[in-house]
Amino acid sequence: MPEPKDLMGILFIIVFIGVIIKYIFKFINWQKELEYRRQINKKQEYNTQTPEELARESEELKKQIKINHKKYYDKLFEGHEFVNKKTTSLDEFIINEYINHYDLHKLAELNNIKLEMYKGWNDLSLELMKELNTTGWNRKVTSIKQKFGELRFYAETERGDIINAYTEKSKTICEICGEPGKFYFGIWDETRCDLHKT
Numbered sequence: 001m002p003e004p005k006d007l008m009g010i011l012f013i014i015v016f017i018g019v020i021i022k023y024i025f026k027f028i029n030w031q032k033e034l035e036y037r038r039q040i041n042k043k044q045e046y047n048t049q050t051p052e053e054l055a056r057e058s059e060e061l062k063k064q065i066k067i068n069h070k071k072y073y074d075k076l077f078e079g080h081e082f083v084n085k086k087t088t089s090l091d092e093f094i095i096n097e098y099i100n101h102y103d104l105h106k107l108a109e110l111n112n113i114k115l116e117m118y119k120g121w122n123d124l125s126l127e128l129m130k131e132l133n134t135t136g137w138n139r140k141v142t143s144i145k146q147k148f149g150e151l152r153f154y155a156e157t158e159r160g161d162i163i164n165a166y167t168e169k170s171k172t173i174c175e176i177c178g179e180p181g182k183f184y185f186g187i188w189d190e191t192r193c194d195l196h197k198t
């Protein structure tokens with residue numbers, strides 16, 4: 001037979017575990033309730049926002065993106081010289097034979113976007129900019145990125161044929177380093193040299 005002292009110890013442990021389990025359940029319920037309230041609030045917000053409020057929110061968001069971009073580009077451009085370093089608008093943006101990849105980033109900044117690709121396609125993009133420039137391009141772009149393993153340069157231009165030619169060309173250039181590469185079809189399509197293929 002266990003001593004009464006041992007029984008007290010066992011009883012204490014049982015009660016202790018019980019209390020812990022109870023608090024775990026309380027915590028789970030509390031989390032569920034919080035989530036529920038969050039959902040309700042979200043719905044209410046959605047329903048009660050006037051068009052003006054929505055517009056203001058969207059403006060706020062745009063402003064925030066601009067601030068974030070400014071920080072990113074200020075850091076990127078610090079200590080580097082390039083043709084458009086002081087350019088503040090697309091109308092003033094210069095495209096000549098001296099532009100370098102900082103100018104490409106500058107073009108992205110003035111269009112309020114970021115490049116979404118590795119630097120291996122920077123030279124190709126610069127060549128594309130120069131060619132578009134000969135057609136009187138307004139320098140507007142909505143996206144410069146890698147998609148399905150190829151360069152996608154979404155610009156405001158009638159000359160989609162020029163852009164398509166560069167998209168095709170990107171499938172022969174390693175996106176990482178700019179050396180000749182091959183297009184690999186897979187879960188993630190990519191264009192890579194032997195060294196950088198995954």
Ligand SMILES: [Zn+2]
Pocket residue numbers: 174175176177178179192193194195196
């Ligand atoms: Zn490479």
